[in-house]
Amino acid sequence: MRRFGVIFALLFALTLVLGGSAAGASGGKGTYDWHIGDTFLQNFGFPVGDEAMSSSTGDIVRVVGTGTLDASSKTASGGGTFTHFGPDGTTVKRTGTWTVTGLTSFQFYGCDGEGFPATFCGGRVDFAIAVTPAGAPLAFPGFLQMECVLGNPPSGASEGIRVWVPGHAEFNKTVQESGNTVFISTH
Template identity: 35%
Template sequence: MRRLICATMLVLGLLTALPLAGLAADANNNHDHYLFLIGTGGGGPEGPDVAKAQNGSTVTIVGVGSFNAGPDKAAGGSGTYAVKDAQGSTTSAGTWSVTGVLGFVSYGSAAAQGLPAFLWGGQVKLAVHLSNGVDGVLTVFCLLGSPPAGKDEGITLVLGQGGNFT
């Protein structure tokens, strides 16, 4: 089934417009097709996801996409980003796109929180390319289901030469 992994926001209205397709699934649901939303939504604390580097700089990210977990490891998606230094000045901004899925850990169904069972939580690591030419790893965390202790909802971004935003 299609599952939804989120960062900060779930867009429940979007799900009613999506066709649900049955795909082979193993016991860990790691062969399913998932959707992710970053810093988008129609309810709750809206707004982009922001991650901070040790030097005080921040990255703000918004976007959507999908991926197949398991042996297929296909992924796609895109959005916008902005990097600001510790003083708040924009140092880079543009678009980002998913170039691959590096891994997925399922946290299970949102039924554990009393939400519809077709909503799903987990952690996905995505290879991304920024329009400024930099490649990196974007990790999206959605704390629905049964996440491990110590995890936070949101994103991290590790860039080759430019920073580690957590």
């Protein structure tokens, strides 16, 4: 699985260098607010944050974040906080912040709503991020993948997040039922 993280990081870097398409072929060229387990989602009864797990260590990262993305101009901004737990899910190893530094890809799944307002949309976004652990003088480059399964997601889509910080941490498995993500169409 560690090889998967390295390959994923290399594909992200290649996408950045080659200027890959930010919007999927199914549309979604608009602007969106994105939310990961933040106050906006908590107001709908969802828990704080969303979690991903390391398949090699069992460690868990809980991420909270919000921001904007423009699929047409292939730009994004925002960020949030993280808490890195040991495999028991309670021992805190580190905390810190993260900031979006780029949009590497965006696949739009649609704005079906499924009981939510019609502006609530699904999709998968891959962000380049800078991760700054509390007390650290430097930020580390990384990647965050956020996926919301509203709309018409492809087979195998999974609600949640994944986080890679090459050489430091790999949280490559979503933790089901740990939180929620959503894109809000703002055109």
